[in-house]
Amino acid sequence: MKTGAKPVTGFSWPESLCAPVRGLPEHSRLWVALSGGLDSNLLLHLAVHCHGGRVPVAAIHVNHQLQLNANQTEAFCLAEGQKLGVPVVVRRVSVEKAGSTPGVGGIEEAAREARYREFEAVLEPGDLLLMAHHADDQGETVLFRLLRGTGVAGLGGMPGSRPLGNGLLVRPLLGLEREVLVDCARDAGLSWVEDPSNDDQGYDRNYLRHAIMPRLKARWPGLARRLKHTANACKESDFLNHRLAEIQLNELADESGRLSVAGLHKLSLAEQKNLLRWWIRGRGFPPPALSDWARVMGDFLEAGEDREPELRSGGYSIRRFQGMLWLVRDAVDIPSSDCWLEPGQAVEWGEWRARLESASGSNPQMPCSPIRVSTRQGGESFRPRPNGPSKRLKIWMQEQGIPPWERPRIPLFFAASGDREELIAVGDFWCSEQYSGDAPAAGWRLVVERDCD
Known part of the structure; x- marks a missing residue:
């Protein structure tokens, strides 16, 4: 991705805004999440001013196709990028509207999830994604989560940075109140597009922003600062909770x-x-x-x-x-009926995979007979040790400490032995010497592997 972004000329950007944008973690490329609104467009201009020409700067615009002016906003973002010499990647997503209602979850949450999936998709190692959340957004987040009944982790608000996909999400403006951003954007002569849904107080966040926050600010000046202190205290408490849990986990x-x-x-x-x-x-x-x-x-x-x-x-x-x-x-489904294992044809059994291999250095005199794969039906017995006593499979599983919820799912492998079948393997827990070791007597080695992730 090419560099050469063009900064706004003729305007002296305030150091209070430039400092947090300059002080970013090490990176090889900058992305700006560009919605077209005042905050994100200001951040794009700041990123170009502070980093343009030093590292590649790009923007990503996610068009949710929910608002009547969605295409107008997309066109504005593309034009703004062209004006600054910044490539703008547009991702159009479809957000399910059916059954969605304003409030907790619903269309707001679906749109957010879709947006972040697109962010993750573009980020590569060494990339930073800048988002324009500010102190007022943080205050709304803390109050919103308080009303939802969250704990101290949630009351810590949005983090200043966190991993996202292969990159890192950073919110450099989180310590600045929106009033400061508005004044700067106007002084710089920036333009932006208003999202009409921002005025819809049917959405919880909009209700807090328009109906509650102004009254709280009027009653308690410096509200954003007060909420920031609360969020920081909750973050510290959450950190200490994690440290205590880490110590106790090591002990228990x-x-x-x-x-x-x-x-x-x-x-x-x-x-x-x-x-x-x-x-x-x-x-x-x-x-x-x-x-x-x-x-x-x-x-x-x-x-x-x-x-x-x-x-x-x-x-x-x-x-x-x-x-x-x-x-x-949660367990992966297992086959509803028996399977047959043959050389060259692996069997998938829930989290287990099984295959037959010709033993190294051996030359089987005849093809391997198919091996039946099944689960416990009750009454199975086998000899865990060659020439040892026969043991009930149920008792053996108990002795091995195999958890009760795993026992009905474990694949059992049966091979023909004369006019009857013989149990030759129990999942990845045990396998007969006939089908295991460096020189299995059958000439074929049974390999059973389990996905433990």
Whole structure:
């Protein structure tokens, strides 16, 4: 992407606005999220003034195709980029309107998700995406999240920077009030396009902006500054919560990251909640929204050993087994009927994959007979050790510590042995010497792999 962006001439940009835009993290290219509004267009001009010619500067405009002036706004962004010598990438998205209503979630959330997907798609390693959120936006965010009942993490507001896709999202204007930006944009003679939906108070954020914030500012001057202090205090509290959870996780977790029930017993309810939330987030899932943590923790920590308490949430569940809490991803579907495994034809079985390989250095005298893949039907027995005693599969699984929720899903492999079938492998837990080792007796090696991600 070419450089050569053209700064606005004849205007002296205030240092109070230039300083945060100059003080960006190291980068190889700058993107500006350009909506066409006052804030984002001002940020684009600042980026060109502070960095144009040093690194490539580009803009991305996401056309949600929701407003009557959407195409007019798109054309304005393209023209503004041409005037500055800045390439503008336009991404048109379709946001589902059916069933969407103003307020929490709905069309606002759908548009935001679509927008951020496009941002992620363009960012490459070393890229920064600048967004024009300011102190008034931050104040609205804190109040909005307060009304939604969020915790200290949410009340910390929008971060000044965070990873996004392969790049980094940065909000350099977050410490400046919008009044300052408006004055600067007007003094510089900038133009912009107003989004007509910004005046619709049916949307929660617009209601806060137009009906609530002005009255709060009139009553409490310096409101944005006050809310900034609150957000910073909540960020510090959230940081300390994370540090405490990290310390306690190191003390209570085993090598696989499971949590000790006995160790959790020693913590207060507040510490238990904090640790579980951090533990769940660390595995890429959102913590559950629970109104009665005391009851839930009681189910996990106080239930008898013969019980199997479970908490289901979005994409995962928390279970207790052998004195530990396990976080279990939702299972992939397994085949509804038996499969047959043959050389050259791998079998997918839920999170397992199986294949047959000709053993190195061996020369099978005949083709490998198909191997049947199934699950437990009850009553299966096998010999875990050559010439050892036969053992019930159910008992063996219990002895191996295989969790109860996994046992019905594990693929079992059966091979013909005379006029009967013989169990030759149990998932990736055990395989007969006939089909394993450096020189399997059958001349074929059974390879079973499991996706543990």
